[in-house]
Amino acid sequence: MKKIITLLAAVSLASIVQAALKPGDSLTPYTIKNVESDKEYCQVCAYGAKTAKIVAFGSLKDEAFWADLKKLQALQNGQMKLGVFAQIIDSKDTAAIKAAAAKNGITFPVVVAVEKNWDKAYNVKGVSRTIYYAQKNRIAWTSVGLTEKSAGELAANVKRDLAG
Numbered sequence: 001m002k003k004i005i006t007l008l009a010a011v012s013l014a015s016i017v018q019a020a021l022k023p024g025d026s027l028t029p030y031t032i033k034n035v036e037s038d039k040e041y042c043q044v045c046a047y048g049a050k051t052a053k054i055v056a057f058g059s060l061k062d063e064a065f066w067a068d069l070k071k072l073q074a075l076q077n078g079q080m081k082l083g084v085f086a087q088i089i090d091s092k093d094t095a096a097i098k099a100a101a102a103k104n105g106i107t108f109p110v111v112v113a114v115e116k117n118w119d120k121a122y123n124v125k126g127v128s129r130t131i132y133y134a135q136k137n138r139i140a141w142t143s144v145g146l147t148e149k150s151a152g153e154l155a156a157n158v159k160r161d162l163a164g
Contacts (some may be wrong), residue, residue: 020123021132025139027055028121031114032087035094035101040114043085044137050083052135052161054154058128060091065129066104068146072131073106075155081162085109089124135161 021027029044043055054072058065069086076084085108088097092112101110113119124130133141133154141157143150 020125020127020130021139021142023139023141027132027134027137027139030118030121032085032111033114034109034111035088035097036109038094043087043111051081052079052133052158053083054085054131054133054158056084056086056129056131057089057122057124058086058130060088060093060097060100062128064145066100066106068129068131068151069106070104071146071151073108075151075158076108079158079162082158083108085111087111087113089113089119089126089128133157 027044029042031040032043033040054075056065056069056072058068072084072086076082086106088110091097094112097110097112119125127144129145131143131146131154132139140161141154143154146154
């Protein structure tokens with residue numbers, strides 16, 4: 001019984017990973033709400049002027065997600081052409097989200113989805129710390145979480161792409 005449960009869990013995880021967006025895929029626009037300003041806008045359109053964009057999806061109470069955002073904050077601080085935002089996937093509590101962003105020193109937009117079906121296009125499926133790096137509305141790099149190695153890979157890709 002234990003082996004069957006383990007097998008089913010592995011198959012489920014593999015299908016989630018397979019369904020997620022991959023390099024070369026396009027980002028699908030949907031409406032988000034900036035928790036700081038309460039402004040609603042299309043996330044792809046709002047960051048379209050930036051040469052490169054990063055979006056991080058995660059859970060409000062996930063400390064590893066906030067640690068990832070701190071790494072993204074440091075990356076953005078050194079790259080004026082880089083647009084970064086984070087989407088909270090498990091809460092609409094704007095006061096709590098604002099407090100968490102402030103506590104963690106996050107100055108880029110933290111948002112929540114306005115449209116209920118946004119996940120059909122992005123296939124995040126509740127997996128926290130899923131990060132996409134997109135340039136020209138195409139995914140160039142993706143990772144679940146930002147280990148030191150993957151954060152270095154992302155920084156190298158961003159610097160290379162923005163230098164050209």
